[in-house]
Amino acid sequence: MQLRVGIDIGGTTTVVGLVDDLGNVVLKNTFLTGSESTPNTLILAIKTWIQVKAKSLQATIVSVGIGAPNGNIHTGNIEHSPNLPWKGIVPLASLFEKALNVPVKLTNDANTAALGEWIFGAAKNCNDFLFVTLGTGLGSGIVSEGKMIYGHTGMAAELGHIIIKDNGRPCGCGRNGCAETYCSASGIVTTYSEITGIDKNDLTARLIFEKALNNEPEALKAFDLLTDDLALLLANAVAFSSPSKIFLFGGLAQAGDILMKPLKAKFEAKLQNIYKGTVSLEFSGLRENDAAILGAVALAI
Amino acid sequence: MQLRVGIDIGGTTTVVGLVDDLGNVVLKNTFLTGSESTPNTLILAIKTWIQVKAKSLQATIVSVGIGAPNGNIHTGNIEHSPNLPWKGIVPLASLFEKALNVPVKLTNDANTAALGEWIFGAAKNCNDFLFVTLGTGLGSGIVSEGKMIYGHTGMAAELGHIIIKDNGRPCGCGRNGCAETYCSASGIVTTYSEITGIDKNDLTARLIFEKALNNEPEALKAFDLLTDDLALLLANAVAFSSPSKIFLFGGLAQAGDILMKPLKAKFEAKLQNIYKGTVSLEFSGLRENDAAILGAVALAI
Numbered sequence: 001m002q003l004r005v006g007i008d009i010g011g012t013t014t015v016v017g018l019v020d021d022l023g024n025v026v027l028k029n030t031f032l033t034g035s036e037s038t039p040n041t042l043i044l045a046i047k048t049w050i051q052v053k054a055k056s057l058q059a060t061i062v063s064v065g066i067g068a069p070n071g072n073i074h075t076g077n078i079e080h081s082p083n084l085p086w087k088g089i090v091p092l093a094s095l096f097e098k099a100l101n102v103p104v105k106l107t108n109d110a111n112t113a114a115l116g117e118w119i120f121g122a123a124k125n126c127n128d129f130l131f132v133t134l135g136t137g138l139g140s141g142i143v144s145e146g147k148m149i150y151g152h153t154g155m156a157a158e159l160g161h162i163i164i165k166d167n168g169r170p171c172g173c174g175r176n177g178c179a180e181t182y183c184s185a186s187g188i189v190t191t192y193s194e195i196t197g198i199d200k201n202d203l204t205a206r207l208i209f210e211k212a213l214n215n216e217p218e219a220l221k222a223f224d225l226l227t228d229d230l231a232l233l234l235a236n237a238v239a240f241s242s243p244s245k246i247f248l249f250g251g252l253a254q255a256g257d258i259l260m261k262p263l264k265a266k267f268e269a270k271l272q273n274i275y276k277g278t279v280s281l282e283f284s285g286l287r288e289n290d291a292a293i294l295g296a297v298a299l300a301i
Numbered sequence: 302m303q304l305r306v307g308i309d310i311g312g313t314t315t316v317v318g319l320v321d322d323l324g325n326v327v328l329k330n331t332f333l334t335g336s337e338s339t340p341n342t343l344i345l346a347i348k349t350w351i352q353v354k355a356k357s358l359q360a361t362i363v364s365v366g367i368g369a370p371n372g373n374i375h376t377g378n379i380e381h382s383p384n385l386p387w388k389g390i391v392p393l394a395s396l397f398e399k400a401l402n403v404p405v406k407l408t409n410d411a412n413t414a415a416l417g418e419w420i421f422g423a424a425k426n427c428n429d430f431l432f433v434t435l436g437t438g439l440g441s442g443i444v445s446e447g448k449m450i451y452g453h454t455g456m457a458a459e460l461g462h463i464i465i466k467d468n469g470r471p472c473g474c475g476r477n478g479c480a481e482t483y484c485s486a487s488g489i490v491t492t493y494s495e496i497t498g499i500d501k502n503d504l505t506a507r508l509i510f511e512k513a514l515n516n517e518p519e520a521l522k523a524f525d526l527l528t529d530d531l532a533l534l535l536a537n538a539v540a541f542s543s544p545s546k547i548f549l550f551g552g553l554a555q556a557g558d559i560l561m562k563p564l565k566a567k568f569e570a571k572l573q574n575i576y577k578g579t580v581s582l583e584f585s586g587l588r589e590n591d592a593a594i595l596g597a598v599a600l601a602i
Contacts, residue, residue, distance in 0.1 A: 142542075144445060144446075145446075145449075145451065147446040148446075149541075152545035152579060155575050156540075157540075157541065158575075162537045166533070173573050232467070236463045240443070240542070242451070242452025242454045242456055243452065270464070274371070274381065275454060
């Protein structure tokens with residue numbers, strides 16, 4: 001039996017899955033990403049788990065695919081991620097290659113999730129789509145003319161770092177006004193905090209969502225502002241690549257109709273005439289961890 | 302001898318070129334696009350010219366490529382162009398096919414110019430670049446991962462219709478705040494008119510450029526505002542496709558250093574860290590008409 005490894009590196013937890021040739025996640029485990037300054041301890045823990053499980057399944061590991069914040073497909077490095085404890089340039093693909101002695105490919109975690117949607121989800125056979133992850137930040141993967149867009153640097157598709165308000169909120173990237181400071185779980189927390197004066201540390205996007213479900217005006221206002229900004233961001237993105245579908249994924253996408261109903265209406269209203277009615281905006285149907293794992297696996301096939 | 306026809310349809314004039322297999326523009330002619338409600342008269346005039354010239358050169362015409370505002374590569378139609386006298390959907394490719402009895406391909410005029418740069422100009426062998434035309438409007442062509450981005454609708458790459466100011470200037474597309482109402486020849490005319498109170502009809506971008514050359518503060522201010530907006534538009538576009546080069550083309554690009562020097566500095570300053578130093582911003586080296594003709598010809602090869 002041969003298995004492929006898919007790894008999804010997150011700021012807090014890292015999920016590792018063993019996947020068979022049919023695309024089934026045979027085994028899955030979650031690791032704390034940790035707060036050490038290098039990934040060595042995490043790599044060792046993952047390596048040990050993989051080797052134990054591969055042995056007990058009598059399986060051979062043939063490849064590893066990794067999705068990680070600020071992952072660069074060209075270099076296999078994580079580059080200056082504001083959301084990870086490992087600073088600067090971290091050659092994660094080559095570290096895993098040394099540890100496991102199999103080919104390793106790495107890219108941005110939003111790209112691997114987009115790949116998961118493309119190969120196993122609702123984007124199957126779709127040549128032009130955007131995949132947007134609304135988590136702590138805003139990540140994205142872009143497939144255009146049947147190709148994943150990595151760009152010259154290997155770091156394309158950073159819709160979260162499109163500046164939507166000049167001199168706006170400070171962003172982890174060092175600039176101001178980036179989309180992800182407004183259109184994300186942390187963005188709505190900031191917005192709601194600004195409206196109510198409640199300390200951000202006492203808030204979560206989940207809490208604001210529940211208040212909105214209970215028709216609390218301040219929470220509804222926070223969602224209203226978020227959907228204004230997100231609708232314009234997505235309508236502007238359509239002017240770039242004219243996708244047929246846009247998928248929303250990640251924690252905030254669980255807000256369901258409270259997010260999607262106004263977003264769809266505002267998005268359609270903001271679109272240029274030539275694009276009206278040409279883009280379907282929908283939630284990803286993939287389960288969060290599996291999409292990322294399967295996409296990471298697909299990367300290394 | 303076999304020749305290919307490249308046609309560049311503009312709001313005022315239409316340029317037609319006959320191109321040999323080596324990419325030389327053998328003959329070129331300019332036609333008034335006219336103000337009739339259909340393109341029939343223009344097509345007849347072009348057809349007659351082509352047939353007379355082909356006969357005298359003892360040449361066979363093998364294909365026609367057309368660049369036109371709002372041209373759709375998938376349908377061969379011009380769709381709802383605000384800058385042409387022909388309204389609604391105009392099946393220009395099929396009309397030329399019937400007239401000339403050869404295969405005809407049509408796309409957006411910025412795309413054909415980008416193709417010209419790609420095949421004959423400074424973008425040769427470049428897999429990831431943006432091509433931006435700064436004329437009356439702002440057009441663009443995007444090449445990413447070695448492919449021209451047409452998108453699901455065939456109408457991708459409308460950077461001029463990215464909304465950069467909510468409730469901003471009215472745009473020909475029916476919305477407000479589109480980039481081309483600020484970052485274009487007509488945009489700088491509007492800006493200068495707002496600053497000085499001079500009627501727009503008494504101004505041209507050329508005139509404002511000459512005033513800026515003479516250090517007139519109002520004209521310098523108009524260029525300052527334009528380069529602010531254009532720098533952010535381009536920096537945001539980099540977050541989408543991470544190109545290695547951006548080419549500026551069209552009338553306003555002739556402003557030279559007055560445009561390029563501040564633009565380069567502001568663009569680099571606005572870029573996210575991961576993209577700094579990775580994008581060269583330069584003027585297209587192609588002569589305006591030839592690029593469009595050669596790109597149109599390349600489209601139909």
